[in-house]
Amino acid sequence: MRVSVFTEPHRGASYTDQLRFARAVEAAGFEGFLRADHYQAMGDEPGLPGPTDAWLTLAALARETTRIRLGTLVTSATFRLPGPLAVMAAQVDQMSGGRIELGIGAGWYEREHTSYGIPFPVVGERFDRLAEQLEVITGLWRTPVGETYSFTGDHYRLADAPALPKPVQQPGPPVIVGGRGPKRTPELAARYADEFNMPFKSVAETAAAYERVAEACERHGRTESGRPPLVLSAGIVVAIGRTDAEAQRRAAPLHVKSALPPEDPVVGSPAQLVDRIGEFAAVGATRVHLRLIDLADLDHLELVAAEVLPQLGADR
Numbered sequence: 001m002r003v004s005v006f007t008e009p010h011r012g013a014s015y016t017d018q019l020r021f022a023r024a025v026e027a028a029g030f031e032g033f034l035r036a037d038h039y040q041a042m043g044d045e046p047g048l049p050g051p052t053d054a055w056l057t058l059a060a061l062a063r064e065t066t067r068i069r070l071g072t073l074v075t076s077a078t079f080r081l082p083g084p085l086a087v088m089a090a091q092v093d094q095m096s097g098g099r100i101e102l103g104i105g106a107g108w109y110e111r112e113h114t115s116y117g118i119p120f121p122v123v124g125e126r127f128d129r130l131a132e133q134l135e136v137i138t139g140l141w142r143t144p145v146g147e148t149y150s151f152t153g154d155h156y157r158l159a160d161a162p163a164l165p166k167p168v169q170q171p172g173p174p175v176i177v178g179g180r181g182p183k184r185t186p187e188l189a190a191r192y193a194d195e196f197n198m199p200f201k202s203v204a205e206t207a208a209a210y211e212r213v214a215e216a217c218e219r220h221g222r223t224e225s226g227r228p229p230l231v232l233s234a235g236i237v238v239a240i241g242r243t244d245a246e247a248q249r250r251a252a253p254l255h256v257k258s259a260l261p262p263e264d265p266v267v268g269s270p271a272q273l274v275d276r277i278g279e280f281a282a283v284g285a286t287r288v289h290l291r292l293i294d295l296a297d298l299d300h301l302e303l304v305a306a307e308v309l310p311q312l313g314a315d316r
Contacts, residue, residue: 002031002233003308004032006292007021007033007034008036010041010051014052018052022064022068039051040109040115054075055089059092059095071174074178076105078121082137083158086140093167106123107126109259128155135153138175140158141163141166148161177196178198178233186216190222194230196213198234199235201264217230231286238265238292241269244268250294270307
């Protein structure tokens with residue numbers, strides 16, 4: 001089982017906070033550090049000191065870490081044009097020596113768009129734009145050096161792009177597509193992604209999502225095309241402790257009103273988290289992203305590393 005840590009800096013974290021945490025993630029033996037791409041907190045709290053841009057942060061972390069994989073869960077397709085995003089991700093992949101992963105989604109949190117003047121189309125158009133962005137980004141990365149790339153869609157048009165720079169990873173950094181959507185999300189994952197992620201839901205809901213993705217892969221002939229099978233991953237909200245009181249203290253932020261949809265956290269002991277990960281493995285997951293709520297709580301991170309990772313045969 002591959003085990004990465006996922007964080008939400010929009011809840012309140014400076015770059016310095018994230019750097020300290022990412023270094024601790026690396027030292028503790030986790031596979032990766034992935035972060036959300038949001039510009040505003042989800043509840044009434046201000047999220048001080050304020051937002052940090054996901055790709056600026058990853059670029060800096062690329063130079064301050066040596067081993068862990070770095071990425072987004074997930075970049076909002078509403079925030080950046082696909083051509084410049086392909087350039088950003090390729091450059092950060094170079095800066096990291098080939099450790100970047102691009103998680104990308106349609107975007108959903110209208111409030112942050114309104115606050116920062118970012119257009120927020122209706123959901124159908126957002127998914128149309130996401131599909132074109134995936135086509136453009138992967139197309140640019142796959143274009144051989146010396147050739148150009150052009151694309152004409154309903155929302156984006158590129159003419160004779162030099163398709164540079166090239167990422168270290170070939171044909172490009174792993175692309176993660178995920179979410180709860182029953183129709184378009186599985187189709188996009190089957191066509192473009194290297195990993196499908198089901199975020200923070202029950203094992204049963206995750207298993208159903210994996211089945212939908214498998215059916216989409218079959219419809220698109222993914223296996224026959226010679227492409228590697230999709231990595232199936234699960235996101236897990238984690239609040240564990242050495243005692244029940246410690247676990248409940250860490251879970252307290254989960255009870256605060258938020259725009260996030262209902263989730264299925266693990267609140268309790270390290271053994272309960274091991275059991276939950278085992279249940280996800282039984283339905284096909286080979287990677288988990290553990291969402292730790294407080295970036296200042298390094299003891300929580302160390303507890304997971306000491307009591308959970310050794311029981312998983314984790315790829316560290």
